[in-house]
Amino acid sequence: MKRSIITNIIVVLFAVWFFQSGAKPPKEAETDFQLNAFAHLPVKLEGRKKPIDTFARNLLTVLSDKQSVRVDGEGVSAVKWLLDNISGRPEAMDYKVFRIENLDVLSSLGLEERKRFRYSYRELLPALNTLDGAARSAYGKEDRQRDLYDKQVMKVANKIYLFQNVMASFEDPSSIPQEQLMATAQRYMRLENYSIPLVIPPNSGNPRWRPLMSTLLASHPAMNTVIEGHDISVDPLAVHMGVMLAAYRTGNADLFNNELMEYGAVLQADNPAVFDKLAFEVFYNRLGAFMKSATLYLLVFILSLFGWLLRKEGLIGAARALMVCAFIPHTFAIIARCFLSGYPPVTNLYSSAIFIGWAAVAAGIVIELVFRKKAAGMGNLVGGIAGFATLLIAHFLAGDGDTMEQMRAVLDTRFWLATHVITISFGYMATFVAGTIGVFYIFGGLFTRRLDEETSENLYRMMYGTTCFALLLSFVGTVLGGLWADDSWGRFWGWDPKENGALLIVIWNAIMLHARYGMMVKNRGFAVMAVAGNIVTAWSWFGVNQLGVGLHSYGFTQSASFWLLVFVLVQFTVVLIGLVPTRLWKSSSL
């Protein structure tokens, strides 16, 4: 008894230490550039207000799949990288941030293949015309005519265009000669049609969010010679921001800090509400709870695996405590996302992965509670691997930019997002949990002696119970989706791919239960069917999006198709393995 308390205390201390590391901002001397304060400034992009910290991280993630840059082995924060670029420091062009992994694209741009596939803007400069030409020809084709090269070229070109647009939106046009003003104004107006960072918040002078370059241009002293009757409006915020960037470029930290404080003071006096939630979001970014939880879940899984195979209660107990410790920040981060975005937890593939992982861990904890001794760590095993896998999936889905995007009109209903989407996600989760237990059943039985008669019965009970809940949740979730459709355009059921995917999960769970009631399968057969349920669910979750049709066809990604295929093949192999005659199983008691 005493030993377990000591273990638990050690586990908790370890988890606290693990989560706090990196959450604090790096120390800055008063004479240094106050990057931390700069990271807290507001910017509006893709319809959402966010701190510059988030904007910088997302942009860097889109370009390079990482949230920081490595230069000579030292990490450079996303905000510093962004500031170096938008202020126009010459050395910023040498950051190797553009990830290009396709060899054909690389060779057509005259670049050498290199480890980590990241290239600097300066290296890309000579090839920009070639890239632009190739991208234009790819865009000119119909989607079905595009080959892999075309798609990769478009992907790279989109990164470049995005980067260029962001850079242009932070230009300082105040030194532009009068005769070029007209052309510049037209260029800026074109640019404003794209999604660019609007960094000047609404203030007493103007009620709209505006990009820096247009705001500065409006205060250009010669603007009234270009546009008749133009009222030269000097926006103090834009001026402070402009001077700030210039000071940064020339390395004048005092001036930069001074302007930054002035900017903050003006904004605080003019529109204090604009700072709401920003500091919290920066904290959320720095905490990085999801990846840390993922790491701990993996540890939970490994500990429990040994605990289960060797029947070591102590290991299982420690793993259980660790799982709960990782679950708390995971929960916190999901709530934080809801608070920041103002939407219920699941709004896109990324958040569905995070949420399904969370629910799977919760289910693992519930299994441990409900089955107590009989679970023998199975709840940890399932929660650990499912939590780790889904958070890893989420990590790879985050590469498209802001994961807290605004919702399109038809999807923008918190009621249905909170009921239909949550229920259906729970349904996915429950099917996966049953399937994961099924995998352990098959591997444990075939390759180890661990699966005795009692364990077999217990595992079956867990699978059966989870499948019941999976059927209940996926049925209700699917019907709620239909009711949403009925409420949106008067069609309860429209055979839309995502609807069909959800229906397949419902039917499969129903088949499992009926096969059991009809005595068509026993414990092992049920485990095999549960594993097959993984395939059905994965297809419904990711597969239908890859078809690119229907109302739910968001989040198309090429690599997702590949990994989905890998997953399906692996699960299919497990199903085949599960069908090996029991006399060949190591656990011979069956």
Added chain:
Amino acid sequence: MMNKLIDFFLSLKLTVVLLVLSMILVFAGTLAQVDQGIWTVMDQYFRCLIARIDLHVFFPRSMDIPDVWIPFPGGFLIGWLLVINLITVHWANFRIQVGGGRKIAGILFLLLGVLVTVGVMFGWGTASVAATESDAFWRVFLRLGRGTLAAGVFYIACLLLFRKRAGMVLLHGGILFLLIGEFATALYAVEASMTIKEGETVNYIDHSQQLELSFTDTSNPEVDTVTVVPGDALKDGALIKPDGLPFDIKINHYMINSNNPKPLQGIPEPLRNRYPKYEGYGSRLYVAEQPEASGATGTRNAPAVDVELFNRATGDSLGRYILSLWFYPNFVNRSWDMPTTFNVDGKDYTAYFRFRREYLTSPGGNPYSIKLLDFVHEKYEGTQMPKDFASQILLVNEGDDVNRELRIWMNNPLRYARRTFYQSGYLPDDSGTVLQVVRNDSWMIPYLSCMIVFVGMAAQFIQSLGRYLRKP
């Protein structure tokens, strides 16, 4: 023989087999949507007895797969077999095993449940004009709440009649109800649309699946007299003599789909030489038959009809006309309006080939209309992403004393006079709105059956979970 048949339908193996078949069908029907329209897929896979599964749907589209199809049990066949299977199994295994007062009480509750269900279905507890005014979710919660009420009554009935198997019986009853509801929807639901410009008042809907030929006598400044010829009558070679019109209509050719009209001068010489000599728009524009639109391209069929009119009294030809759906303003989102006009015996006529028009009336027979006061298309700041589409409308029914300003927006339709008006689209430059108008009297069934199945399933699972937990 009869016993064998009953045994066949009594088997849970049949259930499993049918469910597996339905999975394959749904899977194929989903993959088919990559290159076929949803309506085609629905007819080919789901709303039929025998489905035709194209082999190529299972392979990447880049592979060269022979164009063969596999006959497969269709959605209706599987559905009906499942229903028979379900009823047989329940009839054989879930007999009422109670008697006396308990049985009577059970049957009374069953009747009460039916009463509540019917009441909920036909609008008990809802306003006659139902639009969202504040928070949307209460409306749905209330509907689900009414469903739960019905489910609760049914559950008590099942508990009285079937004891421990109450949940099982209830949930399957709910599934049956859901299937019946969907079957009714497939047969009876009608979808139409309504196009209104800002400031305009419209009192009719367009049935976009049906067409008609309309002739309006506009010579009387007080009233217009409209005569319509239903689309079914427009067969090649038919001679139509509508009552009330002084002329006959000869159908030269009915085109299932036609091109977007192009100026005749731009057409190559040989084609132009073969082009019939039309009066009206056909004298300046080129309209010809096109292959039927496939769903994949997202385009719609635009039928056209080539007619010749004859003065009924004299038998003289009044000219040959081409009437295309392209000329009808609601088909082109009001981008243009191209009425075909002509004069017979001193009377002016305007002709359209258009969607079948139905004038709006409430169940009491009183006509009503909708005026679009304002259309709002909001975008997220700094993006092109739509945030909201909303139509501010005025609903007027003088006969029923309704005169209300209402808002219809995404996910928040207006329900009135057994029809539901949904925000569906908008006209160029946000100058007006397109509403989807659906009439479906079984629309409450999914709400009800969802809650019935939920209550039944939850009761059953909680019961077995409790049994398991009580075991040492």
